[in-house]
Amino acid sequence: MTDAKVDAKIVEALALRTRTRLNLMLILLLVSAAGLWSAWETNFNLVELVKGWRHINNLLARMFPPDLEIVQNLGGPLIETLQMALLGTTIPIFVAIPLAWLTATNIAPDPVLGNVIRLVLHTLRTVPELLWAMLLVSAVGLGTFPGTLALILHSTGSMGKFFYETIEAVDPGVIEAMEATGANRFKVIMFGIMPTVLPNYMSIVLLYWEFNNRAATILGLVGAGGIGLTLTHAIQDFNYKEAITCLIAIVVILTVIDRISAYLREKVI
Amino acid sequence: MAKEPKAQAQLAIPDMPARFTAKRMLVAVLVIAVYWWSFNGTGLNPVTIIEGMPAMWDLMHHMFPPSLEKYQELVKPALETVYIGVLATIIGSVLSIPVGFLAAANMSHPLVYHPVRLVLNVFRGVSEIIWALLFVVAVGLGPMPGVLALVIFAVGVQSKLVAEAVEAVDLGPLEAMRAVGARPWKVFLYGAWPQVLPLYLTFCLYYWDHNTRQATILGFVGAGGLGVTLFWDISVYEFERATTSVILMIIMITAIDRFCLFLRKKII
Amino acid sequence: MRGSEPPMIVVSDLTKTYDGTVDAIKNISLTIEKGEFTVIFGPSGVGKSTFLRCLNYLVKPTSGDVIIEGQSVGDLSTAKLLGLRSRVGMIFQDFNLVNRMSVLGNVMCGRLYGLSALRALTYSFAQADHEAAVHALRRAGLDDVELYNRRADTLSGGQRQRVGIARMLVQNPKVILADEPVASLDMKMQHIIMRLVSDIAAKDDITVVMSLHHLDLAKQYASRIIGLSDGQVAFDGPPKSLSDDIIDKVFKMVDDKVVSTRDD
Numbered sequence: 001m002t003d004a005k006v007d008a009k010i011v012e013a014l015a016l017r018t019r020t021r022l023n024l025m026l027i028l029l030l031v032s033a034a035g036l037w038s039a040w041e042t043n044f045n046l047v048e049l050v051k052g053w054r055h056i057n058n059l060l061a062r063m064f065p066p067d068l069e070i071v072q073n074l075g076g077p078l079i080e081t082l083q084m085a086l087l088g089t090t091i092p093i094f095v096a097i098p099l100a101w102l103t104a105t106n107i108a109p110d111p112v113l114g115n116v117i118r119l120v121l122h123t124l125r126t127v128p129e130l131l132w133a134m135l136l137v138s139a140v141g142l143g144t145f146p147g148t149l150a151l152i153l154h155s156t157g158s159m160g161k162f163f164y165e166t167i168e169a170v171d172p173g174v175i176e177a178m179e180a181t182g183a184n185r186f187k188v189i190m191f192g193i194m195p196t197v198l199p200n201y202m203s204i205v206l207l208y209w210e211f212n213n214r215a216a217t218i219l220g221l222v223g224a225g226g227i228g229l230t231l232t233h234a235i236q237d238f239n240y241k242e243a244i245t246c247l248i249a250i251v252v253i254l255t256v257i258d259r260i261s262a263y264l265r266e267k268v269i
Numbered sequence: 270m271a272k273e274p275k276a277q278a279q280l281a282i283p284d285m286p287a288r289f290t291a292k293r294m295l296v297a298v299l300v301i302a303v304y305w306w307s308f309n310g311t312g313l314n315p316v317t318i319i320e321g322m323p324a325m326w327d328l329m330h331h332m333f334p335p336s337l338e339k340y341q342e343l344v345k346p347a348l349e350t351v352y353i354g355v356l357a358t359i360i361g362s363v364l365s366i367p368v369g370f371l372a373a374a375n376m377s378h379p380l381v382y383h384p385v386r387l388v389l390n391v392f393r394g395v396s397e398i399i400w401a402l403l404f405v406v407a408v409g410l411g412p413m414p415g416v417l418a419l420v421i422f423a424v425g426v427q428s429k430l431v432a433e434a435v436e437a438v439d440l441g442p443l444e445a446m447r448a449v450g451a452r453p454w455k456v457f458l459y460g461a462w463p464q465v466l467p468l469y470l471t472f473c474l475y476y477w478d479h480n481t482r483q484a485t486i487l488g489f490v491g492a493g494g495l496g497v498t499l500f501w502d503i504s505v506y507e508f509e510r511a512t513t514s515v516i517l518m519i520i521m522i523t524a525i526d527r528f529c530l531f532l533r534k535k536i537i
Numbered sequence: 538m539r540g541s542e543p544p545m546i547v548v549s550d551l552t553k554t555y556d557g558t559v560d561a562i563k564n565i566s567l568t569i570e571k572g573e574f575t576v577i578f579g580p581s582g583v584g585k586s587t588f589l590r591c592l593n594y595l596v597k598p599t600s601g602d603v604i605i606e607g608q609s610v611g612d613l614s615t616a617k618l619l620g621l622r623s624r625v626g627m628i629f630q631d632f633n634l635v636n637r638m639s640v641l642g643n644v645m646c647g648r649l650y651g652l653s654a655l656r657a658l659t660y661s662f663a664q665a666d667h668e669a670a671v672h673a674l675r676r677a678g679l680d681d682v683e684l685y686n687r688r689a690d691t692l693s694g695g696q697r698q699r700v701g702i703a704r705m706l707v708q709n710p711k712v713i714l715a716d717e718p719v720a721s722l723d724m725k726m727q728h729i730i731m732r733l734v735s736d737i738a739a740k741d742d743i744t745v746v747m748s749l750h751h752l753d754l755a756k757q758y759a760s761r762i763i764g765l766s767d768g769q770v771a772f773d774g775p776p777k778s779l780s781d782d783i784i785d786k787v788f789k790m791v792d793d794k795v796v797s798t799r800d801d
Contacts, residue, residue, distance in 0.1 A: 140324045180626075181708060183649035186654065192646075283671070
């Protein structure tokens with residue numbers, strides 16, 4: 001390269017660097033502005049924080065020491081929570097997988113139907129579990145039934161999306177090979193696609209089992225059963241020592257679930 | 270004559286792998302037992318579902334068509350939800366950098382590392398909405414407890430992610446920094462941080478989406494946003510307006526979701 | 538020429554256009570007799586893969602006919618098309634095995650057409666399928682029983698292509714379609730696999746249509762070479778007629794892929 005060309009390249013590089021720096025500063029400025037605006041609109045400032053800090057201390061004082069007597073009563077609600085999470089994770093599998101077969105762009109029989117299902121799945125997963133639970137409670141009443149249904153609805157949407165995205169990533173050559181043997185769509189799916197995606201599916205089911213256990217603990221806030229209900233009652237009755245016990249129980253059980261999930265993950269995948 | 274070699278060939282064929290082993294049967298029985306117990310415990314079975322159908326259908330009737338009158342009243346709460354999401358993500362993301370640094374085994378001192386990790390586990394272990402409930406009880410209703418709750422949870426999760434990313438960095442540049450005599454925080458900033466940055470930004474975007482979703486329902490416990498009006502509407506059976514809120518919520522979350530996807534592509 | 542027997546494959550005026558603008562293949566008309574070993578020769582991207590896939594309608598032609606054993610493939614119902622495909626074996630450049638499935642499982646997939654829905658749902662092949670798979674693997678040169686239950690992706694490239702060949706064998710095919718079957722293999726393995734396919738085709742009187750970009754392999758094993766250029770037939774004849782002049786004139790020497798086949 002000639003000297004002039006080298007010079008030109010250096011100038012270009014410096015210009016790029018300055019532009020990148022300016023872009024970066026612009027982004028930081030935008031983000032800070034958004035943050036300050038949000039803080040203003042939500043009345044989030046240091047004064048309020050300091051005031052709040054004293055209240056929080058107050059609450060903490062009222063929560064400790066935890067009331068350990070009620071631990072024996074927590075068994076039932078905890079079990080309910082686990083059961084809700086189990087059904088809420090596994091039943092959707094049987095619904096979401098066939099739906100994924102109908103939606104995945106590389107195997108869907110009918111693109112219009114596929115898009116409709118995609119929309120349905122999107123709605124199911126965008127509405128939070130707690131909201132589903134609340135709506136169902138107002139329809140069928142309190143208890144674990146609406147809670148489990150809420151988890152099923154939400155998880156079908158979430159897992160369904162993952163299922164069809166995984167299918168869409170399958171090597172098209174394998175699908176071709178299966179079709180070339182004269183297999184119909186069902187057999188192509190069962191032998192060409194399912195064995196390939198199964199490990200990913202198992203991984204995601206375990207992940208959603210963890211999520212659902214977490215979600216199940218709070219469904220009680222709207223009356224949908226489980227330990228969340230016990231917690232809500234305790235707070236409503238100003239029984240903060242009971243409330244903290246419930247909280248500790250929740251943290252413990254969720255940690256146990258996380259451990260089990262990690263163990264299963266290693267064993268099965 | 271033709272039979273003999275064929276018989277020999279058949280002798281040599283290996284068996285098909287067994288399908289019904291004793292161990293598998295035992296696992297199957299256990300699984301069925303657990304499910305039977307769960308179905309009983311939750312009251313979920315085909316009968317109850319069919320019995321519940323009319324009520325659910327009824328609910329659908331009440332919810333549609335959504336009421337468009339007074340929808341202006343929903344705009345302010347909806348915006349509040351967005352603000353809560355944005356603010357919580359910014360504060361949480363900023364805080365998770367130093368905290369993540371402290372929680373990284375290769376950067377931090379053992380006396381600091383273990384307590385920090387423990388605290389982070391507690392932050393993550395409790396659901397955001399429970400944090401929100403506690404903060405509402407402590408500081409009162411409004412968006413602030415909501416922001417605080419999301420920040421606590423976000424710091425719990427994001428710091429761990431940052432810590433893991435920091436622990437996975439290539440140590441070469443860091444050694445070089447240390448050799449030059451840089452202090453630990455400089456080693457972090459110039460050695461580890463550039464490697465962590467792309468991952469960190471991906472987390473931030475992901476959590477912005479997540480936080481906005483959570484912010485929509487924090488209002489159920491009084492922590493501000495669209496959830497407050499939604500909770501009220503459902504409680505007093507004003508379902509048409511509830512549906513409007515839900516639709517608004519879905520549009521909001523979808524918009525932010527798509528925006529985050531777009532930004533993510535620009536980063537990578 | 539086979540005289541009284543009808544030709545195996547008749548292709549008339551076959552055209553495939555992508556996106557309304559790009560002609561992958563244009564107005565191809567050929568007749569392939571039973572038992573012929575036909576190699577479709579040409580550089581990458583010239584339309585060989587598309588042509589092959591039009592024969593079993595994995596790719597639907599834009600216009601033109603494919604007639605196999607007197608039956609027009611385009612007129613077949615879905616069920617009959619599947620039946621036709623079950624008698625047409627196909628092997629691929631990248632083997633296209635299901636990586637996580639066992640070798641035996643992969644081979645038995647060749648019998649999917651005849652598998653009942655219930656068996657498909659429960660992944661249970663019949664004993665007959667199992668035996669056919671073992672025989673096919675042996676014929677394809679994989680005798681080591683220890684390999685049979687291993688995952689397909691634990692095998693070497695050459696072994697995987699043998700599994701692909703075994704999968705095709707259990708179909709008892711009348712026609713073998715081979716899409717660059719040796720392009721991913723080293724030189725020694727290329728000859729082994731070519732010889733294997735050639736021997737099987739000769740013994741079972743199978744019609745082979747294979748795409749290759751290796752000139753020396755084409756000349757060595759084919760009974761007939763069809764050269765494609767720009768999606769059209771540029772040469773059709775026995776290997777010995779394929780002189781260097783024709784290659785130079787017809788296959789555009791600017792495309793260095795044609796040059797490189799001599800180095801393969």
